[in-house]
Amino acid sequence: MADLKLDQIRKSYGAVDVLxxxxxxxxDGEFVVFVGPSGCGKSTLLRIIAGLEDITGGDLMIDGDIxxxxxxxxxxxxxxxxxxxxxxxxxVYKNMAFGLKLANHDKSAIDQRVREAARILQLDKLxxxxxxxxxxxxxxxxxxxxxxxxxxxVFLFDEPLSNLDAALRVQTRIEIAKLHQELKSTIVYxxxxxxxxxxxxxxxxxxxxxxVEQVGSPMQLYHHxxxxxxxxxxxxxxxxFTTVHIDAVExxxxxxxxxxxxxxxxxxxxxxxxxGKDVExxxxxxxxxxxxxxxxxISGEVDVVEKLGDSTYLYLKLANGDRFTVRAPGHSRxxxxxxxxxxxxxxxxxxxxxxxxxxxKLECPPEYSADx
Amino acid sequence: MMTKNIRREDMSRxxxxxxxxxxxxxxxxxxxxxxxxxxxxxxxxxxxxxMSLPNAETFxxxxxxxxxxxxxxxxxxxxSFTVTVVTIVIVLLLASMAAWALSEYKFPGNTWLALYxxxxxxxxxxxxxVSILNLIVELGLINTLTALILVYVAQGLPLAIFILTxxxxxxxxxxxxxxxxxxxxxxxxxxxxILPLIRPAxxxxxxxxxxxxxxxxxxxxxxAPGDGKQTITLGIQQFIGQYVTDWNAVLxxxxxxxxxxxxxxxxxxxxxxxxxxxxxxx
Numbered sequence: 182m183a184d185l186k187l188d189q190i191r192k193s194y195g196a197v198d199v200l201x202x203x204x205x206x207x208x209d210g211e212f213v214v215f216v217g218p219s220g221c222g223k224s225t226l227l228r229i230i231a232g233l234e235d236i237t238g239g240d241l242m243i244d245g246d247i248x249x250x251x252x253x254x255x256x257x258x259x260x261x262x263x264x265x266x267x268x269x270x271x272x273v274y275k276n277m278a279f280g281l282k283l284a285n286h287d288k289s290a291i292d293q294r295v296r297e298a299a300r301i302l303q304l305d306k307l308x309x310x311x312x313x314x315x316x317x318x319x320x321x322x323x324x325x326x327x328x329x330x331x332x333x334x335v336f337l338f339d340e341p342l343s344n345l346d347a348a349l350r351v352q353t354r355i356e357i358a359k360l361h362q363e364l365k366s367t368i369v370y371x372x373x374x375x376x377x378x379x380x381x382x383x384x385x386x387x388x389x390x391x392x393v394e395q396v397g398s399p400m401q402l403y404h405h406x407x408x409x410x411x412x413x414x415x416x417x418x419x420x421x422f423t424t425v426h427i428d429a430v431e432x433x434x435x436x437x438x439x440x441x442x443x444x445x446x447x448x449x450x451x452x453x454x455x456x457g458k459d460v461e462x463x464x465x466x467x468x469x470x471x472x473x474x475x476x477x478x479i480s481g482e483v484d485v486v487e488k489l490g491d492s493t494y495l496y497l498k499l500a501n502g503d504r505f506t507v508r509a510p511g512h513s514r515x516x517x518x519x520x521x522x523x524x525x526x527x528x529x530x531x532x533x534x535x536x537x538x539x540x541x542k543l544e545c546p547p548e549y550s551a552d553x
Numbered sequence: 554m555m556t557k558n559i560r561r562e563d564m565s566r567x568x569x570x571x572x573x574x575x576x577x578x579x580x581x582x583x584x585x586x587x588x589x590x591x592x593x594x595x596x597x598x599x600x601x602x603x604m605s606l607p608n609a610e611t612f613x614x615x616x617x618x619x620x621x622x623x624x625x626x627x628x629x630x631x632x633s634f635t636v637t638v639v640t641i642v643i644v645l646l647l648a649s650m651a652a653w654a655l656s657e658y659k660f661p662g663n664t665w666l667a668l669y670x671x672x673x674x675x676x677x678x679x680x681x682x683v684s685i686l687n688l689i690v691e692l693g694l695i696n697t698l699t700a701l702i703l704v705y706v707a708q709g710l711p712l713a714i715f716i717l718t719x720x721x722x723x724x725x726x727x728x729x730x731x732x733x734x735x736x737x738x739x740x741x742x743x744x745x746x747i748l749p750l751i752r753p754a755x756x757x758x759x760x761x762x763x764x765x766x767x768x769x770x771x772x773x774x775x776x777a778p779g780d781g782k783q784t785i786t787l788g789i790q791q792f793i794g795q796y797v798t799d800w801n802a803v804l805x806x807x808x809x810x811x812x813x814x815x816x817x818x819x820x821x822x823x824x825x826x827x828x829x830x831x832x833x834x835x
Contacts, residue, residue, distance in 0.1 A: 233730050254736035266731035270749045279745075280735035327735065337734075 183244030183334035183367060184209045185230065191238035192225055199225050201391045202239065207369065212361050215371045216378040217388035224339060227371045231260050231337050244334055259328035260337040263344060265320045267312040274308040277327045298326040301363065318349045338370040342377060354380060375415050387411045400551035409537035412463050418494065423503040425462040427455055433543045437462065440501035445477040449532045449540040463531035466506040471495060471515060475524030481505060483519050497521060592616055592804040599800050616805030626806060628781060629788030634813055636698050636784060637766050640705040644762050645755055648713035653743050656721035657729065667718065673711030678704070679771060689776055696779035704772050709762040720754035721747065756824035767814050785810045
């Protein structure tokens with residue numbers, strides 16, 4: 182186990198820059214999740230850490246050593262692939278033992294490690310089977326087992342749950358979380374699924390177009406997104422955004438006009454120069470209460486109603502045409518076509534400037550804060 | 554109704570396809586069948602009723618006894634076998650390694666090298682017979698099995714590399730990368746992961762390589778016609794004369810010559826198992 186340090190990592194394919202200088206510190210035993218949309222460079226970054234891609238610029242340190250030019254086998258990493266990538270002609274046991282055998286480990290030591298990994302992953306009864314005789318979830322566990330037996334400094338997971346069906350995905354996710362508690366190992370995990378990121382990570386790295394947008398704990402990202410991108414990416418259903426007009430700024434308060442003409446006073450540190458500009462307001466669906474009035478009220482016509490049982494999602498069409506999702510209680514009787522007003526506390530809102538950067542929130546009620 | 558029609562169409566198509574294949578099989582096998590039945594007949598039997606099966610009157614093993622007594626049949630056999638097996642081993646080893654390099658590693662000239670090797674498929678090696686003969690003479694390898702092996706390796710490599718490269722491309726990239734992360738060295742990845750996975754392709758290439766070598770008359774005739782170095786196809790020629798051909802002996806030795814190649818074929822065809830990569834990914 183070890184810490185991992187990325188210093189201005191850059192990667193280009195010919196003239197195309199894929200990663201533009203990534204800095205990151207991963208502490209020993211930390212579970213870090215890279216999350217972002219397709220093509221944001223998260224998998225490339227993971228493959229760079231693994232040593233499967235060359236580094237164009239910057240330094241990569243594992244356990245204090247610069248490993249830029251080291252081959253994957255010399256980096257002390259183990260990687261679990263999305264496609265499992267098991268050796269099809271070997272049994273489960275041999276799949277897990279193969280790497281160790283080549284490293285000239287003692288036979289009894291190999292056996293002990295493989296059986297221990299099999300016990301942790303509940304593969305004991307499957308050791309003599311071949312990958313083709315296993316289900317998807319079992320194959321993924323074998324792939325994880327193959328990583329465990331190597332006792333690597335850093336575990337790398339490349340979208341390991343993407344090929345599993347929904348139920349198995351939840352189950353395997355929980356198993357990975359338990360595994361991390363048990364092994365206390367450093368894990369870097371790539372996914373495009375923000376739910377996986379939220380549930381598994383100690384630290385989430387949100388990436389977009391080859392840059393790190395924000396690094397933080399799941400709750401920090403949820404409550405204090407630094408950019409509009411992060412705000413929109415983290416949380417499900419996604420945060421609502423609409424354009425508001427800045428009317429006035431005074432004493433750590435900003436007065437804005439929301440679509441439909443209503444005014445709201447919000448606790449953001451907005452420079453006086455931004456008065457008169459159109460900026461973006463963000464509110465999460467779960468922080469809006471339908472049929473009420475509050476610090477921030479917004480109204481619109483109900484377009485679509487989704488009943489999930491425990492809650493109902495209302496899709497409002499605002500005066501300016503933007504869509505707002507509102508979470509209503511499961512027993513809500515609101516119907517399509519009704520005009521509904523929804524309210525949020527001022528502290529629950531987010532305000533982003535023209536460049537998508539968040540304005541600092543000056544007062545934040547504890548229920549909307551990541552501080553514990 | 555619709556499904557029934559489709560099924561009937563499928564059915565008739567299957568019948569036609571099988572009829573064509575069956576006809577072809579009969580056409581291809583009939584000469585071999587004739588060779589074998591006539592090998593067990595007396596000379597008189599062969600000439601009076603070449604198409605009929607041997608009966609009590611015409612049955613004779615005189616061809617076989619002649620072949621085994623009057624010629625170095627075992628030696629010819631051994632020569633052919635040595636040349637074929639050694640060539641297969643060398644071709645498979647070199648071709649699969651070259652194919653791995655061409656498909657897996659990026660290096661300058663990769664495409665040109667692949668193209669250069671592929672050209673060998675289109676140019677028949679016999680066009681170069683004269684220069685090959687000169688070369689072999691200069692090397693002092695005339696009348697040796699080594700000469701034959703070298704030429705056959707050159708003849709077999711282009712197609713083998715071409716086929717194997719295509720198969721190597723099909724191996725999932727993740728599998729190689731998983732092995733690399735697993736601490737497996739490049740040579741070990743090739744021999745312990747890649748080769749077992751392309752075993753069906755290797756077997757196919759082995760069959761493709763083996764048959765023309767076993768049947769070849771040309772190069773044994775010009776490169777190793779000397780006593781004790783003849784291959785089976787060349788050895789049989791002693792029974793074919795300008796005026797008299799000893800058909801019993803020719804047919805008997807041809808029948809015998811089929812056996813080893815048949816055994817080799819059966820060994821390789823057992824490796825032609827499909828779907829070996831299933832379970833690797835997804």
